[in-house]
Amino acid sequence: MSNYAEIREKFEKSGQGHVFKYWGGLTDSQKSRLLSQLEEVDLEEIAHLNETLLFANKTESQVDFSRLEPAPYVKYSENKEADPVWQKAKSVGEEAIRAGKLAAFVVAGGQGTRLGYDAPKGTLPISPVKHKPFFQIFAEKIRCAQEKYGVEIPFMVMTSIINHTQICDFFKSNACFGLNPEKVVFFKQGFIPSVDKFGKIILSDKGEIALAPNGHGGCLRAMVRSGAIAKLKELGVEYISYFQVDNPLVNIIDPYFLGFHILGNSEMSSKMIPKAYPLEKVGHFCIYNGKLCVIEYSDLPASYQEMRDENGGLKFVAGSVAIHILNVDFVEAKGADDSDCKLPFHVAFKKVPFLDQGGNVVKPEKPNGYKYEMFVFDALESAKNPLVLEGLRCDEFSAVKNKEGIDSPATCKRDQKRQFAEWLEAAGVSLERDSEKTPVYDIEISPLFASNKADFVEKWNALEKKPEIRDGLYIE
Structure with a gap:
């Protein structure tokens, strides 16, 4: 623990010295764990976020909703095989896939806690007959595309510090579900400390700080810092198919989507699914100040979510379902530590376990702490020629968020x-x-x-003989 004095001095100077309050009573292993956590904390970033997000006390939305417009999108074609525009996109997309220019990428940093499942969410059995886990379904979809296009497709899996070892072991014990292990890349999502109303880092235990994932937008930073982007560039990959772990219907290797992205000379493209009902809990693709953006359901007033157009349909109908294609060069630029166009952080008021005055762990019933996180869709605002393509819910989207209902x-x-x-x-x-x-x-x-x-x-x-x-x- 030769770095103890240096780390403690840094935290004392930053006004965060309280994280060492119980140092004297910790075991050597607890001390080592705490120091390893503290080494990863960017104190300057925490101070900046406290100043600009927490202490600024921005209680009202900064969006003038009267200037908000629904985003345009490429409408789904009911007869793609006879539609020359969609066929052109398919041809271009398939050419890129065959050339090895596309990689798959799943965001899988969470646990199945909300589902009553004490393991990484991607390992949850979810298919109706064979009870295959999410990860197996995704791997088999990639294998299907590999066979169809005659190419190996890299598969990037973003884990977290809470499930990295479990996920790596799960893939290893299942022989990567038939994928080439050298083309399956695991890397960890970044974490950031939660803070109280005074901007002080919360202790979740005497030898542990309350760390929270830095949001799905943190994947851009993580891809660059881990070396995953460098590896993709070595392999000649130019495009990344982004999706989240809880949606087994996702069309991972979609030549139409990739083709529209390439033809549109876009740096980042997104799939949209028409909302099932006005107050569905999805983000909304919108145009604000002339730029494409996503407004979360929690930020958009209900009156806007329910607003109708001149034909009686929902005005803000385009739902964001976390399906994107990003250019590798775009991710490299946005995720670089010295980037001038980093994704912004957002602050959320959440329930965070903490220590009371007696040093006892308390699990609060109400929000008590602030978490900082980034959203990947914020990258749309700075992307060149961002594009939105309509998909069908029955083909693309069925997320698992809740245990029941x-x-x-x-x-x-x-x-x-x-x-x-x-x-x-x-x-x-x-x-x-x-x-x-x-x-x-x-x-x-x-x-x-x-x-x-x-x-x-x-x-x-x-098939010569079809099954019963x-x-x-x-x-x-």
């Missing part, structure tokens, strides 16, 4: 079954569905057979 494992499995049923029906198969259009029995189609409807229909029709449609049907 809406956006739960149950609704996600239902949506997967509906997708598989739609593919089978497109191939001429008759299926029995209930009043909510869900198949009455469990079925599952592996991405190793097909990862989209068009490919499924082609492969199904080529029954409960528990699994097609691989």
Whole structure:
């Protein structure tokens, strides 16, 4: 612990010396852990965030909503195969994929705590028949694309300090689900201390500070700092397919999306899904001060979320579902430590475990601390030619956020079954569905057979002997 004196002096000078309050009673291992945490803390950044976000006391939104307009987007084509614009995009996208210019990237730093699952969220069993975890579904979708396009596709997995070892071990014990281990890149998301109303770093235990993820926007910084971007450049990768770990329906390797991104000469493009109902908890793609941005549902007044256009539809209908394509060069520029165009931090008032005056750990029932985080969609405002493409909910999106009810494992499995049923029906198969259009029995189609409807229909029709449609049907 030769660095103890130096670190303590830095924290004392910054007004954060209280983190050493219980130092004398810590074991050697606890002291070592605390010092390793403190070494990672950027005290100048914390002081700047306290000054500009916490002490500025900006209680009201800085957005003049009267100047907000819905963002334009490329509308989904119901007949893509006959649409020359979509076919051109597909051709360009497929050419880039075959040339090895696309990598997949999943943000997977969280645990399944809210779901009652004590492990990394990506390891949660989620498919309806084989109960495959998220990570396996994603890996199989990438393998499907690799076989189709004759190329190895790098897969980047952003973990966190709370689950990095578990995730790496999970992939290793499953032989990377058939992917080349050398092309699966793991790196940790950044963390930042939570602070109290005075800007003081919160102790979550006597030898531990309260660290929180720095938001999904921290992935840009993490990709650069970890060397992941440098590795992608070595491999000749130019584009990154970004998605989050809780959405098994995501179309990871989408040639249409990539093609529109390339043809639009965009640095960052996004998928949008029309909102299912006015107050759905998704961000909204908007134009503000002439720039594309995302306004979170928690920041947009309900009157705007419910606002109608001249045709009676929702005015702000374009929902953000965390599906993007980013240029590697753009990420490198935005994520660099010396960048002049870093993503901004936001402050959120949250429940943070803390120590009371007696040194006892308290789990608060109400918000008591402030967390600083970055949002990846903030990069849209500085991206050249940002583009938004419409996708279909049934093809693209079914997130798992809650243990029960809406956006739960149950609704996600239902949506997967509906997708598989739609593919089978497109191939001429008759299926029995209930009043909510869900198949009455469990079925599952592996991405190793097909990862989209068009490919499924082609492969199904080529089968000499087709399987019986029954409960528990699994097609691989």
